[in-house]
Amino acid sequence: AxxxxxxxxxxxxxxxxxxxxxxxxxxxxxxxxxxxxxxxxxxxxxxxxxxxxxxxxxxxxxxxxxxxxxxxxxxxxxxxxxxxxxxxxxxxxxxRLPAFRQIFRALTSAIQPVANAFTFLFVVCAIFAIVGCTLFGPADPDHFLTFSFAFFTMFQICTGDGWASQIARPLFQHFQPSGAVDPVAAVFFVLFVILVGWTLLSVVVAVLLENFIQASWAEREETERETKRARVGKSVAIGPLDPLLLKMVHYRSTEDLHKLTLLVFEAMDVLGTGYVEYGTMRDGLRALHLDPPIMLSAEDFQILTCNGLLCGSQGEMSFES
Structure with a gap:
């Protein structure tokens, strides 16, 4: 508004x-x-x-x-x-708008590579401007009298704004009163149009497009990572050991998972017997200070041990179980 x-x-x-x-x-x-x-x-x-x-x-x-x-x-x-x-x-x-923010970040990330491409383009235009001053300054002072005039003329040619009818053909008439094409002027302007107008400007656009695509993918990956972190942070504990499993879900390999599981078992096996029963497992899980804390009940222990099938005769469970 x-x-x-x-x-x-x-x-x-x-x-x-x-x-x-x-x-x-x-x-x-x-x-x-x-x-x-x-x-x-x-x-x-x-x-x-x-x-x-x-x-x-x-x-x-x-x-x-x-x-x-x-x-x-x-x-x-x-x-x-x-x-x-x-x-x-x-x-x-x-x-505030994600689409606009993505475009803005893509443009800002492309500043350096695009600036490098524009620097090369500037140098090429400057070289042609110096050559144009030498070749066409006396013949066309309106466009090639000084370097600044010639450089702006090169910029005009880059845009395609009347360069043939307003700049090139009057020079043909000056150097070739018979109406023939002047070879020096023709080679100069055609070479500049092919090199700068058709090639280098396309390179600048390609560099900008490449960096825009890379920034778009980076933005999308960052959004996906934030979404995943939010989902993990908002996960609701359904099973009795879910708070513990959420902490262990970021393992890097099977060996890493085995070590994490062994550390948890050793934390519950405070007596070092190699076995845990309901009481020691309940106290050991409570001592881990998880958020939310695990309040293991006897019914939960029965479910975890498949109604005691994974336990020994005294109701104890080993690490292998």
Whole structure:
């Protein structure tokens, strides 16, 4: 709604003092107040380190602070640029909507490789700009008089904006009044279009796409890991030993599981006899201090031992059982 109001204000351009301008000012003050209240709640709920460690929360703080400053200094001349920063409040959606957050993270993760590709592209354009100044500067000073002119011309050619009709063909007419194609100019422009317009720009897009896919997979894997951790944390203990099994479920191998089971048995076998009965097993499980604690009943012990089939004549159970 705030972004739509900014768009409408930029489109209508209401005059100062008009009812429309007053309405937009009131809407902006209302949105600023809502954002400030939300920021205060976030700051109160995540004081202080969690708030400061979250980049989106810091971004909210900067935007809201600038909005409040622009609102309080509305009559001061020369501070109109503060109003421009308020339009960036729509970027707060990137931190709240998963789809936008995924795109934003993919773009930020691709900054370095894309910057490397753009650096190479810049160097190639600079080389062609220097060559263009030397070859075509006297003939076409509007496009190749200086390096800056020539570099911008190379950028124009990259976009495909009238480079043949406005730049290349007038040079053909200058060097070949008969109307023939000038070979030097033709090789220069065709080589640049093939190398930069068709190849290097595609490389930049490919690098961005590759990093976007990798970031998307990383985001998906992180979401799946968080979901699994949440499911494990919210698991409800149904069986008598479920709290213990939830602790042992992250074993790395069968040997690791065997060692964990042996450690639990030794914790219950406090006398070191190699056997546990109902009483020692109940006390040993209670001494593990699990959450929730295991309160083993006689009925549970009967179920675990298959009604005593896994026990000896005295009701004891060995580690092998």
């Amino acid at each position: 705030n972004f739509a109001a900014n768009v409408a204000q930029a489109e209508l351009q209401p005059a100062d003092g008009s009812p429309a301008q007053a309405g937009f000012a009131a809407a902006d003050a209302a949105f600023t107040g809502l954002f400030a209240a939300e920021l205060a709640l976030n700051l109160f709920a995540n004081w202080w380190r969690p708030f400061a460690s979250d980049a989106w929360s810091v971004f909210d703080l900067v935007v809201v602070a600038v909005s409040l400053l622009a609102l309080g200094l509305d009559g001061v001349p020369g501070l109109s640029f503060l109003r421009l920063i308020r339009t960036f409040r729509v970027l707060r959606l990137f931190g």
